[in-house]
Amino acid sequence: MLDVAETATHCPYCALQCGMRLASSGNGRRVDVAGDVASPVSRGQMCVKGWTAGDLLASAERLRYPRVRGANGQLRRATWQSALDELAERLARVQTRFGNDGVGVFGSGALTNEKAYLLGKFARVALRTANIDYNGRFCMSSAAAAANAALGIDRGLPFPVSDIAQADTVLVWGSNWVQSMPPIGQWFDEQRARGGTMIVADPRRTATARRADLHLQMVPGTDLAVAQGLLHLAVTDGLVDFDYLDRRTVGFDDVRRSVLAWAPDRVEQVTGVARRVLQQTVHALADAPASLLLSGRGPEQQSKGVDTVLAFINLMLALGKIGRPSSGYGCLTGQGNGQGGREHGQKADQLPGYRLIEDAGDREAVAAAWGVPAASLPGRGLTAAEMLGSLGTDHGVRALLVAGSNVVVASPDSAKVAEGLARLECLAVLDAFSNDTVERADIVLPVTQWAEEDGTMTNLEGRVIRRRRAVAPPPEVRSDLDVLCALADRLGHGDRFGARSPEAVFDELAAVSAGGRADYSGITYERLDATGGIFWPCPDRAHLGTPRLFGDRFAHPDGRARLVPVRYRPAAEHPDARYPYYFTTGRLMEHYNSGAQTRMVPRLAASRPEPLLQIHPQLARCIGLAGEGRVVVESRRGTVTFSTVVDPDIRTDTVFAPFHWGGRQAANLLTNPALDPTSRMPEFKVCAVQVTVAEATRC
Numbered sequence: 001m002l003d004v005a006e007t008a009t010h011c012p013y014c015a016l017q018c019g020m021r022l023a024s025s026g027n028g029r030r031v032d033v034a035g036d037v038a039s040p041v042s043r044g045q046m047c048v049k050g051w052t053a054g055d056l057l058a059s060a061e062r063l064r065y066p067r068v069r070g071a072n073g074q075l076r077r078a079t080w081q082s083a084l085d086e087l088a089e090r091l092a093r094v095q096t097r098f099g100n101d102g103v104g105v106f107g108s109g110a111l112t113n114e115k116a117y118l119l120g121k122f123a124r125v126a127l128r129t130a131n132i133d134y135n136g137r138f139c140m141s142s143a144a145a146a147a148n149a150a151l152g153i154d155r156g157l158p159f160p161v162s163d164i165a166q167a168d169t170v171l172v173w174g175s176n177w178v179q180s181m182p183p184i185g186q187w188f189d190e191q192r193a194r195g196g197t198m199i200v201a202d203p204r205r206t207a208t209a210r211r212a213d214l215h216l217q218m219v220p221g222t223d224l225a226v227a228q229g230l231l232h233l234a235v236t237d238g239l240v241d242f243d244y245l246d247r248r249t250v251g252f253d254d255v256r257r258s259v260l261a262w263a264p265d266r267v268e269q270v271t272g273v274a275r276r277v278l279q280q281t282v283h284a285l286a287d288a289p290a291s292l293l294l295s296g297r298g299p300e301q302q303s304k305g306v307d308t309v310l311a312f313i314n315l316m317l318a319l320g321k322i323g324r325p326s327s328g329y330g331c332l333t334g335q336g337n338g339q340g341g342r343e344h345g346q347k348a349d350q351l352p353g354y355r356l357i358e359d360a361g362d363r364e365a366v367a368a369a370w371g372v373p374a375a376s377l378p379g380r381g382l383t384a385a386e387m388l389g390s391l392g393t394d395h396g397v398r399a400l401l402v403a404g405s406n407v408v409v410a411s412p413d414s415a416k417v418a419e420g421l422a423r424l425e426c427l428a429v430l431d432a433f434s435n436d437t438v439e440r441a442d443i444v445l446p447v448t449q450w451a452e453e454d455g456t457m458t459n460l461e462g463r464v465i466r467r468r469r470a471v472a473p474p475p476e477v478r479s480d481l482d483v484l485c486a487l488a489d490r491l492g493h494g495d496r497f498g499a500r501s502p503e504a505v506f507d508e509l510a511a512v513s514a515g516g517r518a519d520y521s522g523i524t525y526e527r528l529d530a531t532g533g534i535f536w537p538c539p540d541r542a543h544l545g546t547p548r549l550f551g552d553r554f555a556h557p558d559g560r561a562r563l564v565p566v567r568y569r570p571a572a573e574h575p576d577a578r579y580p581y582y583f584t585t586g587r588l589m590e591h592y593n594s595g596a597q598t599r600m601v602p603r604l605a606a607s608r609p610e611p612l613l614q615i616h617p618q619l620a621r622c623i624g625l626a627g628e629g630r631v632v633v634e635s636r637r638g639t640v641t642f643s644t645v646v647d648p649d650i651r652t653d654t655v656f657a658p659f660h661w662g663g664r665q666a667a668n669l670l671t672n673p674a675l676d677p678t679s680r681m682p683e684f685k686v687c688a689v690q691v692t693v694a695e696a697t698r699c
């Protein structure tokens, strides 16, 4: 037992970032995972993905060597030297032929803050391409855009998760946290034990909805009408807090006018949610001293996601809740570093510190820190779905570097993305495991994973925490940071990449963020190690961090929140005679996103081996399905054959599939690539489909 070393770190998966203690023995050959009771977020709890995460470290499926696709079309093992030389040479060649923007970079909310920062700097300084964006665009970008517009800042939860326990009413809007973040349940349990109320809005009666006091089971894609209807009732029932509106906000009059037309009868007609339920909901929010509205991907992953979240914020402002203790609005961010990943400059329109690439002052500040002329920084580039749509086209991206996303599985209308990848001059992927995207790559670079590296993550609360190395990576594996610096050297810009270790990169990003909206300048590894985590903004070394925002002021220059009028519009695609049902997508507890990591864990893969289509018994009967069987789901974009789970916990007009699988089982072969006009978020949560019984199931 003498060789046992214990390391405190955090889970490789979601934004809750449960605390873990890893005990490694036999020189890292065996790693035992235990929940860390010292974590103020998870307090020792984890979900099944966390408990089994150690299997990722021992996986035989691990990518161990660089590979380059040879003339025969096969990926063959290469040395780092030759793989990096070849990649740099191919990127340079594409830029000579097609211009700098011919190279695209696709990042991720799975990357540490250091990696996200360096990826953005690499794109702007070493490649000088405008085209960098990331999978967070598919995640919380609608909530982020709405929070920026209304509140002046985008921090998913502007308070610690423990505040949930103190709220009297919590409205969980389109998050299925029982499956997607189980340990957060301890705060909901406390809330309930204190006599609190939970309301859930979801077209399915999910595990989360089953725990609720009230369930709003709306037609998919109609959340905005429900939210307008709630504010309408708040006005007509005299629940608006005018004193708060006067003191802390601007814009209520226009918003009040915008909800006049949303009387309960009309809301019920459009959404299926009854007047009584709307009334109970708005009173439960308004009458409680402390009430919260928390949104998940349900209402956000829509072509009107931004307006829907603006309507949520309008409602909570009108009720006078935002900035009051244990009250307000929050977005439950998804990926491990979904929060930090959107702050350090891997977004198409952004520079580090949540600065804007089109703001002259922001460009000057960052260019000076990087030692380059501001004019050399590119402008705003294509967003994620737009970049993927442009692959291999005239004026589009011709070579793509992907770090931390399985774009073929995760993107809407994914067959088109696969076609685009096939048209590229060069696809390079950095990953620890193979996946549908890696399989299509010309150059595969194997990188370190969570417990093999140091860094920082920013969890769903805006708490910056440490990721710590517990075991050595396989000998020929390098970190993402190493790879980016080695490429920068080859592209002739290595002198701008002096900071190369995680801590040195963190210190640089913290310094560059000074004065930005996401200010990390007071944070150091030493302080994180001493405190266990610090909430940004933290503008100087003596600052203790900011667990709660908006107590006195909002982040707009005048300190006031903006109520922004919005108009309801239907989903981009509606059921019709040819495609008569709604199709929606989401998550299961056992798998994570595109499934690339969780399929490597035998217990998880075995417990959920394939995606099942959830279908109501009435709809099953209507299409002639007797018992469980196979059905063909067809949309305007593609066709997928699913096995079913016949289940009354879904609306009769809607079918649901998880999106964790690739190949012919990919839910995204069906989804609609329609985008929100502001956030450019795809409509993952609503499209129209036909459902028929598969030949083999017919009797």
Ligand SMILES: Nc1nc2c(c(=O)[nH]1)N[C@H]1C(S)=C(S)[C@@H](COP(=O)(O)OP(=O)(O)OC[C@H]3O[C@@H](n4cnc5c(=O)[nH]c(N)nc54)[C@H](O)[C@@H]3O)O[C@H]1N2
Residues within 6 Å of the ligand: 014, 015, 139, 173, 174, 175, 176, 177, 179, 180, 181, 201, 202, 203, 204, 206, 219, 220, 221, 222, 223, 295, 296, 297, 298, 299, 333, 334, 335, 584, 585, 586, 587, 588, 589, 590, 591, 592, 593, 594, 656, 685, 686
């Ligand atoms: N087990 C597991 N946990 C995860 C992840 C994972 O892949 N697996 N991923 C992480 C990430 S990246 C994220 S973003 C989070 C996401 O966490 P959640 O937001 O909980 O995830 P989803 O299951 O995508 O969507 C939530 C709910 O939206 C509902 N929904 C569908 N259409 C609509 C609609 O029109 N309106 C409303 N109101 N609801 C609708 C679905 O029925 C679903 O129950 O989870 C994180 N945690």
Ligand SMILES: Nc1nc2c(c(=O)[nH]1)N[C@H]1C(S)=C(S)[C@@H](COP(=O)(O)OP(=O)(O)OC[C@H]3O[C@@H](n4cnc5c(=O)[nH]c(N)nc54)[C@H](O)[C@@H]3O)O[C@H]1N2
Residues within 6 Å of the ligand: 108, 109, 110, 111, 112, 135, 136, 138, 139, 140, 297, 301, 334, 335, 402, 403, 404, 405, 406, 407, 409, 410, 411, 412, 430, 431, 432, 433, 434, 435, 447, 448, 449, 480, 585, 586, 587, 592, 593, 594, 595, 596, 597, 659, 667, 668, 671, 684
């Ligand atoms: N239909 C439908 N589609 C969806 C969604 C939905 O609800 N419905 N949700 C969307 C959402 S919210 C999200 S977040 C996306 C997520 O989907 P993806 O973007 O595909 O993300 P993951 O599957 O989590 O991870 C992809 C890869 O990143 C690798 N990886 C992890 N950490 C690192 C790292 O540090 N460095 C490098 N180089 N690689 C790393 C993993 O090994 C994995 O292979 O899917 C989106 N797509």
Ligand code: SF4
Residues within 6 Å of the ligand: 011, 012, 013, 014, 015, 016, 017, 018, 042, 045, 046, 047, 048, 049, 050, 051, 180, 181, 182, 183
């Ligand atoms: S809830 Fe999220 S962070 Fe916690 S163990 Fe599960 S996947 Fe990991």
Ligand SMILES: [Mo]
Residues within 6 Å of the ligand: 138, 139, 140, 334, 335, 338
């Ligand atoms: Mo996500």
